[in-house]
Amino acid sequence: MFKTVLFPIDQSRETREAADVVTNVVKKYGSRLVLLSVVEEPPPDAPSADPMVLPEVVAKLLENAQSLFSGQGIQSETLERQGKPAFTICDVADEIGADLIIMGCRGLGLTEEGADDSVTTRVINLSPCPVLIVP
Numbered sequence: 439m440f441k442t443v444l445f446p447i448d449q450s451r452e453t454r455e456a457a458d459v460v461t462n463v464v465k466k467y468g469s470r471l472v473l474l475s476v477v478e479e480p481p482p483d484a485p486s487a488d489p490m491v492l493p494e495v496v497a498k499l500l501e502n503a504q505s506l507f508s509g510q511g512i513q514s515e516t517l518e519r520q521g522k523p524a525f526t527i528c529d530v531a532d533e534i535g536a537d538l539i540i541m542g543c544r545g546l547g548l549t550e551e552g553a554d555d556s557v558t559t560r561v562i563n564l565s566p567c568p569v570l571i572v573p
Contacts (some may be wrong), residue, residue: 443469444536446476446527446561447503449495452542456572457503460540461510463570469537471514473503474530476523493518524560532566540570 445460447453464471475496500516507514519526531539543558562569 440467440469440538442472442534442536442538443467444472444474444527444531444534444539445503446474446523446539446541447499448475449499450542452572456540456542457506459570459572461507461512463538463540464507464512465510471507471512472530472534472536473500473507473514473516474527475500475516475518476526477518477520478523479520523557524564527557527561528564528566536567538568538570539565540572543571543573 440463443460443464445456460471463469477493477496496518500518504514504516517530519530521529527539527541530536539561541558541561558571562571
């Protein structure tokens with residue numbers, strides 16, 4: 439049913455909690471797992487306090503996630519992309535033919551406008567496939 443599962447990751451607690459659901463779904467359906475980290479380009483006038491814009495931090499995050507799933511007997515692929523998170527997640531889902539996106543309910547992408555305009559909400563509205571949100 440879910441041949442390809444896309445799991446966008448960041449350093450949030452919600453992402454770590456969603457990993458258990460990803461493990462269960464991927465094992466149950468024998469899915470291909472693709473881990474995605476999106477680096478958002480900060481505005482030129484903004485100070486860069488976000489560690490997710492540092493390539494070495496993102497590489498380590500993907501490596502750690504891949505190791506976590508490998509320890510559960512799950513092979514995964516990793517992708518690192520740059521762009522607006524919600525749009526990039528949906529573009530990658532379309533590109534890889536994802537049957538399901540699994541993500542945490544908030545992540546680090548809560549925008550200034552609040553929860554109604556979060557990355558999660560945008561992904562739900564734009565996704566080319568079903569989205570499973572883990573609270």
